[in-house]
Amino acid sequence: MELDLFVSGIGGQGVQLIGKTIALAALREDRHVMFSGEFGGHMRGGSSVVTVVIGPDPVRALPNLPSAGTAIAMSHSFWEKVGPRLRPGSLILAEETIADALPDTEGHILVRVPALALGTRAGNRLSASMAMMGAFSELTGAIGLQSLEEAMTEQLPPYRKQHAGTNASAIALGAEHIRAEGLSGRHPAPYLAESIPA
Amino acid sequence: MTEMRLLDGSEAIVEAALLAGARFFAGYPMAPATELLEHMAAKLPRVDGVCINADSELQAVNMALGAAQVGARAATGSCGQGLALMQEAIAEAALNETPLVIFNIARNQQDYFQATRGGGWGDYRTVTFAPKDLHEAVEHTHLAFHVADKYRVPVIFMADNLIARTQMGTALPVPELETLPPKDWALDGTMGGTGASRWIWTFGGGKANRPGVGPDGYWRQIADKFDRIAKAEARHEQGFCDDAECVVVAFGSGGKFVEHVVRELRAEGHKIGFFRPVTLWPFPSEALEAATENASNILVFELNAGQMIDDVRLAVEGRDRIKPIGGISFDDSGLNIGPLMDARVIRTRILDQLAGKPLTELPYTGMGAYL
Amino acid sequence: MRAIDTSLPPQRPATKTAEFKPSLLLKEDHHLCAGCGEPVAIRLILEVIEELELTQNNVCILGHGCYGSFIMLMDVDSTLCLHGRAPAVATGMKRMRPGVAIWTLQGDGDMTSEGLAEIMQTAARGEDVTCFMLNNGVFGDTGGQMTASSVIGQRTKNTIEGRDAGYHGNPIQLAEILSQMPGAGYVARGSVHNAASINATRKMIRKAFQRPMDGHGLALMEILTMCPTGWFVPPGEGAEYMMESLGKVYGLGELKDAGAASDDDSDD
């Protein structure tokens, strides 16, 4: 089964980066992936939504997902574009301080992640997106931390190479946070569940 | 497994074109086809190819025509509005037998008539591939160049912004295609003074020492060729049609969405099937006729005011069975596919039709609704 | 005065010094009007192609005009393209066959009216192609209507009182404009109204082929050609009429030769 993921937030928060990095990391693990950004608010400050689909076989999902079972909320702004499209029982990773007021999360699994704080600890408030990915990886096992770090490095343009270390630290801190909460692998990606004999 | 790369449709199409042997592209930027041009500009020089940033669509298509006439695999591309400017040259390529690939990264699905009826002069048709997603776009890119060379015709490749901008992991597979004869007709410049110099000309006049068949005979030959293509090259995909009481017809991305919805409805017990013309011309008329033989409802989903539905009407008996469930649907920018291309909306419309209810109108999504 | 029988070759010992037609012309017959200058220009071009040994290394792109019918007569690889688009077609060809002499044959209507953007932008890109403009100041093929290069006062079928600058606009002096462009390496204007001018034009045509082949960019070779039919004058008066009208606006000679310094083509 495919993992379908919405990432939503405000343009400039690294929403597109999260989606692309997760997709590239999955590709590194020989998964089939689809990634698309939703257009209309790509400028900084506007809405930003991406969808990522990961599966063991060629992706059959539609390019604009009618629904998804996983979401990462980097902000509660613009959540209305994503929230109503989540299937009952979806997993939501929400930034603790700036996505703290998501409406209508009843019936979903809400995991709060202090991504901004973790990013700041890693050395750059902007690497909150990285911490969030680390948390996502540890929580779902959808992608390995190493693939995530490699995908992050692969994507950095030459003029941003200096951020690689900070980003890697933030990814690690995000994962560590989930471990500390005792949630490692608590919500496995659907395709992982399939490979585990019942 | 060959290593996969995460590419958007534009880049995947360009990579596939290079693998297919394309070595010339000329284009003029226009959303959402601009990225195709940018990737061509970046990548063609790496394989000793040439990409020219032409100063108009007219020049772009004629440059590609010239490159093709000397034997190169050549292409141009734009969106539907740009293709409108290219129509004269596309007709010319059809009538003077120049193999040419024209990529249309369409803004929506309103280019159906333009692609299948053409806007140029003469008795010609343009083979049109309409991929449903990136994977098929890669395959169709190879097919487009192949069919163009095989029959010496212009071929339109019609994708859309969803395909162009969605990124997918792809290993860029190269389909196995028959080997084509060398292009002994190409104007390579070597036959001057031999008494056997070559010509490419829409009037079929030939040379003084080897007169051609003349316009009448020549254009009959061309028309005959399009007849042969019509019989040989129609492609389609269908599912669950055998016992379907309702068949939904859609092309391109729309076909993918309809397939998705039909699979859902099948799983819920509805006797419903889907039919997707893979080539818009030749239109798979016979296959559609067979697929809809027992259907009491034939629903046509396309994002325009009703274009492909004409071909559906020509293909099947019983017009009262055919009903449109698509319509015009753009986003606020006017450049991209709008809210009708949504599985939930399509599902509702199909169910409404089956229940004999009028189409559910989409909510107002005018300027600013999404900003 | 004694008339000489010219129906057969001479009986006395003699050497044939010139054939009826250039060898790259498949046939002498054509349907162009009496006194037309275009066949003369085409003869020169074909002779130069042979002289420069480009016979089996050239492609011709013809535009739309009376000269277009020569696609059937010229024994060179050739295509007849859409009106005005020849330089764009030439671009695609040259980029894919850089070693081949690619040349266009266009009229003033084809080049300055319908295809002005094509020639200008092909020159701007500095494509190494040769573009011939047979300039007679009218659309001859359609019967003598005004083109962008018709001169002020010129009577055509749709400027029946003569071209008026205020009403019809001014002619485009394309060669002069192109000579200002860095991508155009050779720009010249010749004429076929008399034998001296024909010889001078032949020399310019040589350079018009050589310069692009040497990488100096686009060559524009404009040739003034008579169109007595389109000018409504008797064929025998075409040459004189041309130099009194077009000739006064379009001066003959080389306007630009970027390859002059490297010229080993001494006047032969």
Place this chain on the structure above:
Amino acid sequence: MTARTEDKAPARAVTRGTVVIDIDRCKGCELCIPACPPQVLTMSTEGNSLGYLYPILEPGCTGCTACLQVCPDFVFEIYRYDDPIDETTATEETIR
């Protein structure tokens, strides 16, 4: 002969070359007449098979090819004699 030739200078004393004229393909444009440096071409008074007047050669041709150069219909072919003909002593038999 036409009135035009009456005004011409007398024929040259020497004929160095000659031409073959395919008169039935001539369209009678007359461009060759003024083009001829020794002025030995004149127009016929009767039409060819198409009805056009055509050029007639008089003694004094130099074989220069000017007529051929200007001719749009490719009706001229040019010869140069190995030995020039002295027109002052030429007889009908020696002419061609």
